[in-house]
Amino acid sequence: MIGTEAWLTRLLLMLVRHTRLSSSDNHDEAANEISVTDRFRELIDLHYRQNLPLRAYAAKLAISLVQLRAACACTTGQSPAKMIYSRIITEAKGNLIFGEMSVEQIASGLGFSDAAYFTRFFCMEVGQAPSQFRLTARE
Structure with a gap:
């Protein structure tokens, strides 16, 4: 019985630690997406008159177009083009x-x-x- 209790306690601690790490990863990911979106807005302010393609903005941010779209959708609910x-x-x-x-x-x-x-x-x-x-x- 004590062995089972110790094993369950250990399992529970592993689950709690994993949940904390996952939550921390999600927080870091959200912070990164906010940072990407903020930097994208700054680039828009600098270049919106130049009719740059979205790929050029992504290149300036050193990310892929998919990452740019995901960050904008997650943080603003808009596409990069709409922004x-x-x-x-x-x-x-x-x-x-x-x-x-x-x-x-x-x-x-x-x-x-x-x-x-x-x-x-x-x-x-x-x-x-x-x-x-x-x-x-x-x-």
């Missing part, structure tokens, strides 16, 4: 509300070679054309 789009839209909205540039100038400043494509992109993301957004926001 870039959100940054572009935020800048576009600011320019439309507070600036006097034309839609064509804003599009060019954000790295779009075609103002019509920018307008379609803005409509898909915001739900209205840039010029309509400007009028509504300024009223």
